[in-house]
Each structure stands twice: as C-alpha cells, then as structure tokens.
Amino acid sequence: MKTLAEFKKKRDYLICVDSDGCAMDTMDIKHFSCFGPCMIAEWGLDEWRDEILARWNDINLYTMTRGINRFRGLAIALLEVSEKYTKIEGVEELAFWAENSKELSNAALDREISIKPHSVALKKALAWSTAVNKAITELPQDSVRPFPLAREALEFAHERADVAIVSSANLGAVLEEWEKHGLLQHTDIVLAQNSGSKAFCISELLKRGYEPKRVLMCGDAPGDLDAAEKNGVYFFPILVKKERESWSEFIREAFDRLLSDSYGGEYGEAKKREFIKNLDK
Numbered sequence: 648m649k650t651l652a653e654f655k656k657k658r659d660y661l662i663c664v665d666s667d668g669c670a671m672d673t674m675d676i677k678h679f680s681c682f683g684p685c686m687i688a689e690w691g692l693d694e695w696r697d698e699i700l701a702r703w704n705d706i707n708l709y710t711m712t713r714g715i716n717r718f719r720g721l722a723i724a725l726l727e728v729s730e731k732y733t734k735i736e737g738v739e740e741l742a743f744w745a746e747n748s749k750e751l752s753n754a755a756l757d758r759e760i761s762i763k764p765h766s767v768a769l770k771k772a773l774a775w776s777t778a779v780n781k782a783i784t785e786l787p788q789d790s791v792r793p794f795p796l797a798r799e800a801l802e803f804a805h806e807r808a809d810v811a812i813v814s815s816a817n818l819g820a821v822l823e824e825w826e827k828h829g830l831l832q833h834t835d836i837v838l839a840q841n842s843g844s845k846a847f848c849i850s851e852l853l854k855r856g857y858e859p860k861r862v863l864m865c866g867d868a869p870g871d872l873d874a875a876e877k878n879g880v881y882f883f884p885i886l887v888k889k890e891r892e893s894w895s896e897f898i899r900e901a902f903d904r905l906l907s908d909s910y911g912g913e914y915g916e917a918k919k920r921e922f923i924k925n926l927d928k
Contacts, residue, residue, distance in 0.1 A: 714868020
C-alpha cells in the first residue's frame, strides 16, 4: 500500500471513507469492551463504573462528539470525573495537550512525556491508550466485521473512483481488519492516525489533482463532516444504527450523483441535516 508521499491520482473521482463506525462495525464493541473499561481500570474508577461508562459511550458514540479522537474524548471524560466523582491528578495538563497538540497519537504523547517526565496524567493516558490497543487485538474475531453492504459499496465505487481510507484509528488495526474482511483490495491508500488529522489527509489528497467537487467523504461522525467542509468536498453520512440503509443509498443514488455532478445543493444539504438530526441529543 502506497504512502501519502508516493500516492498518485489514477481516476478523476475520489471516495474517502472512515473505518471505525463507518465501514467497519467496530465502534460499539471497542468502546464497550476496550476504551471505557480500560479507563476505569487505569484510574481506579470502579466505584462509579456504570455512570462513567454510560457517559463515556454518550461522548464517543451517541452525540455530536461521536468519533472524537481518543485522547480528546479521554480528556472530556476525565474532566467530568474530576468534577463530579473524584479528583484526577493533572487532568488539566492532559486536556491542554489533547486540545493543542498537532498530532494525537501514542508516539506524540510519548514525545510529550519525554519533555514532561513528571506528568502523572500524561503517563497514565499513554498507559491507557496502550492497554486499549492491546484489548482491541484480543477482541473475539467474530466481533469485528464490516457493516452490511460496506464491502459491496467500496467495490462498486472502486470501479470508477480512487478510494482512500481516512481514519483516526490505529494503522495496524485498520490494515488487519480491512485485509481480513476483503475490503483492502478495494482501496488505493490507507491514511490512519499516524498520517495526521482527517482534514489534513484530505487536503494532501487534493494536492494530487482532484477537483473538490469530485471528492466525497463517507463518515459516521461530526469530525468526518468537519474534515470534508474544511476542504470543500462533499460529505455522505453513514448514520448510526442505520448503517446498512446508508450504504444501500450510497450504491443506489449517492455515488451516481457525485459522478453526474448533482450531489451538491439540495441533496448534499439534506444529507447533512439528516446526519445532524440523527446524533443531536
């Protein structure tokens, strides 16, 4: 698989697609079994386990912060825990780094710790993130799979467009999951957490010669919409709890609208409103 520096445009159209919660049915199981429980364990929060896990899932799955970077989601959750349940040492420092760092990854956090070796919060955040990655690798194999029609949609699109994975997930996990389920063969480049933000990745892809109005970002989270809008490309939502229906519409209508220059205007705006309504609590 080519790196961003090596990638060259082959077709006039580009489909960008997120991984977790969009193509892959992994969001719920990863947050239910890995992200939230690992936070409870790392910070010793069992006394308030049910309440904190419910709030973690709201932040990361069911509201307009769905799909937020893991470290930003962690900072939000721990700030609330520190205010409502028990004091979290150094949480403000973690929140500042999560909000201001140009790169939000284990490697970037490790570099920050080398500058601030006495930061308890930063060290615990890295330990938590490492534990999450390990827990994800230990999930039952049959618990991680594509959403119905996702593979078919990517195969369909790849006949007439370049396809790029644009994800904030761990690169190794993305490659393993997509290869295992036969999706990787329908893509041209994989851009994950280590490549930078989704907005940055799309901007770099546009430099390969795509016209913005011939680029479509498929995603399930507000960050996907934001990345699309920052680059002036179209957005197609994969709606939470309506994923099969969403991919069916992509095959039936959305992709052809992109090719026929009729995606923008009324249709695109309707898709955006539908997406926001589905998450807006």
